[in-house]
Each structure stands twice: as structure tokens, then as C-alpha cells.
Amino acid sequence: MTMLKERVGQNDKKSLRMVDYSKYSRVRKSTLGIGGGGDLIAVIRASGSITRTRSGLSVSSSGIIAEQLIKKIRTVRESEKYKAVILRIDSPGGDALASDLMWREIRLLAESKPVVASMSDVAASGGYYMAMAAPVIVAEKLTLTGSIGVITGKFILQKLYERIDFNKEILSRGRYAELNAADQRPLRPDEAELFEKSAQNAYASFRDKAAMSRSMSIDQMETVAQGRVWSGQDAASRGLVDSLGGFSQALAIAKQRAKIPQDKKVRLVEISKASPTLPEILSGIGGSVLGVDRVVKGVLQDVTSLNGVQARMDGILFERLENMPGENQLFLLVKEITNYFG
Structure with missing residues (x-):
């Protein structure tokens, strides 16, 4: 609440006036000056971890799937x-290659019409990769970016294979053919060196x-890069962001930039489906066990998508597992397995 008061400039207030969801959901766009009108402005929402394609563990409406978002960007272009x-x-x-592919598509989009990147709570690493393709950010x-x-x-x-008595043998030809396939042994020094070079090239x-x-x-750019995370205000002072504000x-x-008068009403068109609202989330959970399974499934999706180089803000992956009920068996299994990864 203290952070919220600071964000809205009400530090001296003991309490804030709140609006319940039922009233908020009934506010018409026209009362905000963004409803109706003849000119259309497309809104493309990109929320969650970045992956190249949808995996078998993908949760509905979860994450940024590059191949799907690229199709939407091309449709608008x-x-x-x-x-x-x-x-x-x-x-x-998330996935560095997926971030790069979307960066290219957003650059092409910006060549055909004005594009503005609007950061929400977090737009870091691969999220910033996408944003920097827009001419204006x-x-x-308090956005976390950079x-x-x-x-x-x-x-x-x-160790996991030994514990479950699982044996894996690989037939290969070529010095580095097993680089990604051989998960039953540590990397050789020359393989580790190749991994490091790959990361350095991706970073460059x-x-x-x-x-x-x-x-x-x-x-x-090197002075503000190197994986550093900045607040929106700090990013603006360092040239990573153009303007401070919300949507x-x-x-x-x-x-x-589209030469539309500020007092003229426009119609916002949602191109990509927005993240589920709070009532939708609550209605979809149905019970604590199902809720935990949904969270765990989302984490499993992130784990299985960690192939290759990642443009991901460190420490974000497993935070959803914190403070979850420990008696759920699926949760305990995932938690135990992830201990081997730490």
C-alpha cells in the first residue's frame, strides 16, 4: 500500500479511495476519450515468459508465444x-531467439505505421528486446526494465537418473553432437567453452x-547493459526509455505520431487476447488443489522451454512456487525435481 500511495502521489493520505471491480468494469471507454471514433489504433498485448512455440504443457492464455504474436504483428502491418x-x-x-524474431517483426511494423511500446510492471531482457524495436518507448x-x-x-x-534407476545411452557422430542431448553427464571443458562463446555472441x-x-x-550501451535492471525512471535518464507514463x-x-488530434476520439482494437481478469482467474481455479496444479503446470512450461540461450531476467522463473500449499503431491514432485536443477 505504501508503494501504491507513492505511485499515485498520495503519501500523506491515511487511506486511498478504492473502486471495486464491479464499478470499474462498467466504465465506458467513451468517458475516457478512447471509445468510438473513425480512426483505429491497434493494441497488441505481450504478457508473460517468451517461448518460440506452444509446448504440450502450455497453459491457456499464458506467456508470449513468438510464432503466434508474429502472425498478429504481420496482420496489423x-x-x-x-x-x-x-x-x-x-x-x-525468455527465449533469446524468439525475442530476436519478434524484434525484427516489430521493426518492420514500425516502418509501415507509428508504433509505441508501452511497458507495464516488467519489460526486462527479452521484454526490453521487444520494446526497443519501437521508435518510442x-x-x-517503477517499471522494471533493462x-x-x-x-x-x-x-x-x-543424480536424478541414478535415483530412479534410469540409464541413457547416446550414439553420436561428431565432437559436439551430444552437446544438448547428453543430459546424463556434465559438460566437457571444450563443450563448456562452446556454451560460453554462444552466450557471449548472443549477448553481443x-x-x-x-x-x-x-x-x-x-x-x-555497454555501460547500461551487462544484465543490469533499471527502474523506468532510471532507464529514462539513461536513454533506454523515451517517456514516463502509463497507457x-x-x-x-x-x-x-499518427497525426490524430488529441481531442479526437479513436477506437482501440485489441489484436491479441488480454490476460484473464481476476474474476476469470478465480472462477477458473475452482479449488486450491486445481489452483496449485495450474501454477505448477505453468512453471513446468517454463522449465521445458529453457532450451538454448535465454534473454530472461534472472530469478523470475520459480517465484510462483513460493508460498504454495506443500501438501499437493504434484507440487512436491516438481519442487523435489527442481532441487536437482539448483
Whole structure:
């Protein structure tokens, strides 16, 4: 509550006036100056961890699936009815290649119409990778962003395999053919060196594209990169963000760049499905056991997607497992397995 008071500039108030969801949901867009009108502005929402494709463990409406988002971006780019685009990002990052593919598509989109990236709570690492493709980036003062860096690694399941009496043998040809397949043994020194070079190359690519996108020299970008996480306010002072504000600020900039008068009403068109609302989440849970299983399934999805180099803000992956009921058997199994990964 203290942070919320600070964010809305009401530090001296003992309590804040709150609006319950039933009233909030009935507010018409037209009363905010964003409903109706002839000009259309597309809103593309990107929320959650980034993966290339949907996995078998994917939870409905969870995460940013690059192949799906790219299709939506291309649909907007090829349409002449949208005057501008707002890319609303809330993501700690994820797959580095997927982030790079979306960066390219957003750059192409920006060549055809005005694009404004609007950061929500988090737009870090792969989330920032997406945002930096837009000519204008808007962030909240307390948005977590930056984290221009990559991580890579490999699960070594030798002890787990021994415990469950599982034997794995691989037939291969070529010195590095087993690099990703051989999870039953540690990396050889030459394999570890190759892994490190891969991460360094991915980092250099990320940093250099960030420098190009933000019109900085590589040396300038290096001083604010290296995986550092910044608040929106700090990012703005270092040239990583253009403007401070929320969605309304992004909308005003989108109107300006599309040469739409600020007092003219526009219609916002949601291109990608938004994250589920609180009532939808609560109605979908149904009970504590199902709720835990849903969270665990989401974590399993993230675990199984950790292939190759990741542009992901460190420490975000398993935080959803904290403070969950310990008696759930699926939760205990995942928690026990993840201990082998730590």
C-alpha cells in the first residue's frame, strides 16, 4: 500500500479511495476519450515468459508465444485500417531467439505505421528486446526494465537418473553432437567453452541491436547493459526509455505520431487476447488443489522451454512456487525435481 500511495502521489493520505471491480468494469471507454471514433489504433498485448512455440504443457492464455504474436504483428502491418499501434509489454523475457524474431517483426511494423511500446510492471531482457524495436518507448516510473543480457546452461540429470534407476545411452557422430542431448553427464571443458562463446555472441548481438535501436554507440550501451535492471525512471535518464507514463501517455504519443488530434476520439482494437481478469482467474481455479496444479503446470512450461540461450531476467522463473500449499503431491514432485536443477 505504501508503494501504491507513492505511485499515485498520495503519501500523506491515511487511506486511498478504492473502486471495486464491479464499478470499474462498467466504465465506458467513451468517458475516457478512447471509445468510438473513425480512426483505429491497434493494441497488441505481450504478457508473460517468451517461448518460440506452444509446448504440450502450455497453459491457456499464458506467456508470449513468438510464432503466434508474429502472425498478429504481420496482420496489423498488412492492414491499412490501423493508424497506429501500441505494443503493451509485461514480460521478464525468455527465449533469446524468439525475442530476436519478434524484434525484427516489430521493426518492420514500425516502418509501415507509428508504433509505441508501452511497458507495464516488467519489460526486462527479452521484454526490453521487444520494446526497443519501437521508435518510442513509454514506461512507468517503477517499471522494471533493462536487463540487457543473456543466460544459458544445461540441466545435468545424472543424480536424478541414478535415483530412479534410469540409464541413457547416446550414439553420436561428431565432437559436439551430444552437446544438448547428453543430459546424463556434465559438460566437457571444450563443450563448456562452446556454451560460453554462444552466450557471449548472443549477448553481443542483443547489445549491438539495442545500441542501434536507441541510437547509441556500442560503448554507451555497454555501460547500461551487462544484465543490469533499471527502474523506468532510471532507464529514462539513461536513454533506454523515451517517456514516463502509463497507457494513456502511450496513446497520446501514438495519436501525435499518427497525426490524430488529441481531442479526437479513436477506437482501440485489441489484436491479441488480454490476460484473464481476476474474476476469470478465480472462477477458473475452482479449488486450491486445481489452483496449485495450474501454477505448477505453468512453471513446468517454463522449465521445458529453457532450451538454448535465454534473454530472461534472472530469478523470475520459480517465484510462483513460493508460498504454495506443500501438501499437493504434484507440487512436491516438481519442487523435489527442481532441487536437482539448483
